[in-house]
Amino acid sequence: MTTWINETLHHEFRSGFFAEKILVDKKTPFQHLIIIENRLFGRIMLIDNVVQTTEADEYIYHESISHLPIFFHGGIERVLIIGGGDGGTAEEVLKHTEIKHVTLVEIDSIIIEASRTYLKSICKDAFEDERLNLVIGNAKTYVENYYGPKYDLIIVDSSDPIGPAKELFSESFYIDCKKCLNNEGVLVTQNGVPFFQGKELSSTLKIFNNLFSDASCFIATIPTYVGGPMAFGWGTDNLDIRKTSSNIILNRFKNSKLKLKHYNTEWHNTAFALPEYIARLILD
Structure with a gap:
C-alpha cells in the first residue's frame, strides 16, 4: 500500500x-x-x-555533528553520544582510528533494532565495533549519575524537544553534561532549523553562554530539514580550539585519510559564519 x-x-x-x-x-x-x-x-x-x-542526506548531518569537533580538537579519544539510535553519528565518529571509546546512550531499544535491520546503510557496523559501549537507558539519568572517566567530546544527537527528548534541552541536563567533560572537552548539540526553531537555539545558547567560555553554533544545510540551515550548538572552556589554523585542520584531515561526502576543510572553515538572523538569535 x-x-x-x-x-x-x-x-x-x-x-x-x-x-x-x-x-x-x-x-x-x-x-x-x-x-x-x-x-x-x-x-x-x-x-x-x-x-x-x-538514506539520501544523512551523511550531511552525521558528518557535520561529528567530524567538525573531532578535527577542531585534535586530541579526542573518548566520546559520549546522547541519542543517535540510528547509529549514523557513531559510525562517523568510529571512522577515526584515534578514538578509543564511544558510549552511546539511547532510551529506546526498538530504535536500535530497527536501525540495525532497516537502516544498515546508515549505521553500517557501528553497533558491532568493539570500541562502542551501548547503553539502553535514560540519558539525563546517565549524565546525572556518571562518575567514570571524563569524555573529550559529548554529542547530543537527540530528536526535537518533544516527548522523552524534551529533558535533553534543559539547563540541568547541560550542566550535568559539562560535569562529564574533561576541562578542554567539547559539547555539541542538535538545535534544529533556526528559521522555524529559533527559540530552541536561543534557549540553548543562553545556557551555554553561562556554562562555557566559548559558546556559539555552526550550521549545515540538510535538504530533509526544511527551512534553511540547521544549527549545532557548541560549548567548550578551551578558547584555543576554534583558533586552530586552517593549515592544521587541513593536515589533520589529510592524515586521517577519510573519504567523506560532505565534510571538507572549506566547509569547516566557514561553518561558524552565521547569517545575521541566526547571529542575532544566539546573542539575544
Whole structure:
C-alpha cells in the first residue's frame, strides 16, 4: 500500500513524503516509530511523525555533528553520544582510528533494532565495533549519575524537544553534561532549523553562554530539514580550539585519510559564519 506521510513538527507548516512501502509502523514504549521507502530519499525514519534521518542526506548531518569537533580538537579519544539510535553519528565518529571509546546512550531499544535491520546503510557496523559501549537507558539519568572517566567530546544527537527528548534541552541536563567533560572537552548539540526553531537555539545558547567560555553554533544545510540551515550548538572552556589554523585542520584531515561526502576543510572553515538572523538569535 502506498500513502503520504506528513511531518507534523511545525503547527503552521507541514511537508510530506510519499511512502512507496511502509517498513515499520510501531508504537514503542516511548514514541511512534515509522520507517518508509521513498524514491527520492530512500529509507526514511520518523519518530512521532517527525523526520529523523533519510538514506539520501544523512551523511550531511552525521558528518557535520561529528567530524567538525573531532578535527577542531585534535586530541579526542573518548566520546559520549546522547541519542543517535540510528547509529549514523557513531559510525562517523568510529571512522577515526584515534578514538578509543564511544558510549552511546539511547532510551529506546526498538530504535536500535530497527536501525540495525532497516537502516544498515546508515549505521553500517557501528553497533558491532568493539570500541562502542551501548547503553539502553535514560540519558539525563546517565549524565546525572556518571562518575567514570571524563569524555573529550559529548554529542547530543537527540530528536526535537518533544516527548522523552524534551529533558535533553534543559539547563540541568547541560550542566550535568559539562560535569562529564574533561576541562578542554567539547559539547555539541542538535538545535534544529533556526528559521522555524529559533527559540530552541536561543534557549540553548543562553545556557551555554553561562556554562562555557566559548559558546556559539555552526550550521549545515540538510535538504530533509526544511527551512534553511540547521544549527549545532557548541560549548567548550578551551578558547584555543576554534583558533586552530586552517593549515592544521587541513593536515589533520589529510592524515586521517577519510573519504567523506560532505565534510571538507572549506566547509569547516566557514561553518561558524552565521547569517545575521541566526547571529542575532544566539546573542539575544
